[in-house]
Amino acid sequence: MTASPELATTQSASPELLRSVFRQHAAGVAVITAQGEKPVGFTATSLNSVAAEPPLISFGVGASSSSWPVIAGAGHIGVHILGEHQQDLAATFARSGADRFALPTSWRSGPEGVPLLDGVLAWLVCRIIDRVPAGDHRIVIAEAVVGDPAGAGRPLLYHQGRFNALRD
Structure with a gap:
């Protein structure tokens, strides 16, 4: 019996396999922000709508991320849905060690003191209700409090390791 072509490249589970598989999954791009001694934020492709009643969202954040200590203690976070015109903003918030809130980033303090980015497609301010350990990440579950769609x-x-726009 010979292996089918579909199984010829089967790999054992590993971080590399997971990354390779999810490069095939196109995901929306969001930036999550929180206010600590100074504002923090990061680019996220793991944003999910969890429930409509109550309105819950979730996202993953690396436990070693520079944003995690602030998010771990924050009561509220900002969720920003980025537009195709914001590839540079997405790259800034994805870059380790960058001063993400310096110019040219345009932002303001919003409800609950959460940093809100200007020019996004939509935003929410959410109250964190749980932080769940998940391997080297934490899954944050939060309830939407206020927003603008x-x-x-x-x-x-985000697809194949690059930021992309929809094609007609």
């Missing part, structure tokens, strides 16, 4: 434009996507 009225930004203009098309969403930014």
